Amino acid sequence: MRLHTFSVKDRGLGGEDSPHYHRWTLASQVLSGGYLNVNYEEGSLDQPHAKDHEYSKYELSASKNQSSKDSRHTAFISKATMTPVSKELYAEGGTNHFPINLAHSVETHASVMGTTTTLAHTAKSVTDKSYAFEKNDEIKEIPQIKIESKAEFENILQSQITFLQILDLKSELNTQLTEARRLNLPLTPREENHLNDYHEPNYVETSLLPALAMYQLESINGIIHSEFSEQTVKFIDAKLSEVDYDSLDALISNNQLDLFDKLLSVEIVDTDLARQLNDRPNPIITLT
Numbered sequence: 681m682r683l684h685t686f687s688v689k690d691r692g693l694g695g696e697d698s699p700h701y702h703r704w705t706l707a708s709q710v711l712s713g714g715y716l717n718v719n720y721e722e723g724s725l726d727q728p729h730a731k732d733h734e735y736s737k738y739e740l741s742a743s744k745n746q747s748s749k750d751s752r753h754t755a756f757i758s759k760a761t762m763t764p765v766s767k768e769l770y771a772e773g774g775t776n777h778f779p780i781n782l783a784h785s786v787e788t789h790a791s792v793m794g795t796t797t798t799l800a801h802t803a804k805s806v807t808d809k810s811y812a813f814e815k816n817d818e819i820k821e822i823p824q825i826k827i828e829s830k831a832e833f834e835n836i837l838q839s840q841i842t843f844l845q846i847l848d849l850k851s852e853l854n855t856q857l858t859e860a861r862r863l864n865l866p867l868t869p870r871e872e873n874h875l876n877d878y879h880e881p882n883y884v885e886t887s888l889l890p891a892l893a894m895y896q897l898e899s900i901n902g903i904i905h906s907e908f909s910e911q912t913v914k915f916i917d918a919k920l921s922e923v924d925y926d927s928l929d930a931l932i933s934n935n936q937l938d939l940f941d942k943l944l945s946v947e948i949v950d951t952d953l954a955r956q957l958n959d960r961p962n963p964i965i966t967l968t
Contacts (some may be wrong), residue, residue, distance in 0.1 A: 681799060681800070681801055682799070682800045682802065683797065683798070683799055683800075683840055684708075684797070684798045684799075684800055684859075685795060685796065685797050685840070685843075686715065686786070686788045686790060686795070686796040686797075687790070687795055688790045688791070688794060688795055688882075688885060688935075688936070688938045688941065688943050688944060689790070695812060695822065696785065697785055697786055697787070697788070697811070698785055698812055698813055698814055699718075699720045699735065699762040699782075699783045699784070699785045699812070700783060700784070700785065700811065700812040700813065701780065701782075701783050701810055701811045701812075701815040702778060702780055703780070703803060703805045703807050703808070703809070703810045704780060704802045704803045704805050704806060705777070705778065705779060705802075705803045705806075706777075706778050706800050706801060706802040706803065707775060707776065707777050707778075707798075707800070707801050708770075708775070708776050708778065708798045708799065708800040708801075709774070709775045709776075709798060709799045710752075710770055710771055710772050710773065710774050710775075710776070710796065710797075710798050711772065711797040711798060711844070711847060712769030712773075712794065712796060712797045712843075712847055712884065713772060713788075713790075713793040713794045713795050713796030713797065713880055713881055713882070714769060714770055714772055714774075714785055714793050714796060715769075715770055715786050715788045715789065715796055716767050716768065716769055716770075716786070716787040716950075716952060716953055716956075717767070717768050717769075717770050717784055717785075717786060717787075717794060717912060718767050718784060718785045718786070718787060719764070719765050719766045719767075719768075719774070719782055719784050720762040720763060720765060720783040720784065720785070720813075721762075721763045721765050722760055722761070722762055722783060723760065723761040723762075723763060724760065724761065725760070725761060726748060727758050727761065729761040729763065730763075732760060733761045733762055733763050733764075734760075734761055734812055734813050734936075735759070735760055735761070735762050735813035735814060735815060735899070736756060736758075736760075736813065736815070736816065736817035737756075737757045737758050737759070737760045737811060737812075738755065738756055738757060738811065738812050738813070738814060738818075738819060739753045739754065739755040739757055739809050739810075739811055740752050740753075740754055740809065740811065740812055740822065741753045741754075741808070741809070742808045743819055744817055747869060748806070752821060752822040753820075753821050754819050754820060754821055754822060754844075755871065756817060756819075756897040757811075757910075759817070760813065761782065761814050767787075767952050768956070769952075769953065769957065769960075771793075771954035771957075771960065772881070776921055780806055783811075783813070786799060787950075787951050787953075789948065789950060790925065790943070791882075791943055791944055791945045792881060792882060792944075792945055792946070792947075792948045792953070792967065793881045793882060794881055794882030794883070794884055794885045794886075794944070795843070795884065795885065797843065797844075798845070799841065805900070812959065837913050838924055838927045839927055839930070839931070841924070841925055841930065842923055842927040842928055842931055843892070845919075845922065845923050846852050846884060846888070846889070846892075846923075846928075847884070848919075849888075849916070849919045849920075850878075850883070850884060850888055852880045852915070852919070853874065853888075853912070853916070853946070854874070854875065856915055857871055857874060857875050857912070858875065858910075860909075861875065862863065862900075866909065868906070868908060868909055870891070870906075870907040870908065871907075871908060871909065872930055873887070874887060874888070874891070880946060881957070882944050882945075882946070885935055885938065885944050886939070886944050886946070889931065889932055889935040889936075890935070890936075891907060892920075892928075892932060893932045893935075893936060894907065895908075895916065896908070896928075896929070896932065931961065
């Protein structure tokens with residue numbers, strides 16, 4: 681099992697945005713966000729093709745563990761064409777299968793989809809080699825992220841745990857507010873907004889974390905939480921008591937910087953993404 685995160689800043693892709701084959705079959709569940717999965721048909725240059733479908737094909741050695749300083753070695757094989765044959769939205773709640781014989785790449789569209797987190801279950805390796813396709817034909821090796829210390833590893837682990845706890849808070853908060861609405865119980869205007877915004881792919885980044893930022897400031901300064909009802913405040917207090925304070929503070933601070941840098945949006949110009957988001961049960965976006 682492997683938890684994989686594509687951040688709003690597009691960190692964590694690790695070559696996933698270029699066409700590649702895996703060494704194993706895998707199933708992956710999207711826990712948050714989502715992306716467009718692009719599948720390809722491999723061909724040769726002597727076949728009719730578009731110029732932008734030309735790539736350099738590389739053989740890659742197996743990836744190292746993250747305590748190793750070694751890079752992944754590459755061997756240029758040939759020029760090739762990689763023609764996109766399908767582009768499908770893999771979004772929160774979905775479980776997807778990746779066959780070993782099908783090349784694919786990932787388009788994150790992180791400004792709209794927010795932080796994408798997936799839980800992948802990989803089968804045993806079929807081969808020690810994998811293959812990737814790049815525009816550059818002079819790649820000799822691929823540097824790897826190295827975790828320098830136990831403290832760094834623990835910090836990364838805690839950050840992932842905290843984000844998963846926020847996803848849990850998100851889900852339970854929506855369940856609670858939905859039930860309150862069903863029972864015709866009074867909701868604050870902001871609670872109504874949370875219900876309406878819930879199906880936005882980047883709801884966590886654009887609505888929930890900013891609300892928690894204000895909530896934390898109000899708690900520190902002894903200010904009444906006007907955004908939420910008394911019952912919701914009790915629920916949030918109980919959930920936040922389980923979360924590491926420093927890790928949550930770092931998550932909120934980094935998210936605020938992303939908002940200030942205008943890295944998040946509810947608008948998109950990519951026609952494939954806009955169409956497939958709108959085809960989902962809860963339409964979330966309009967084409968601009």
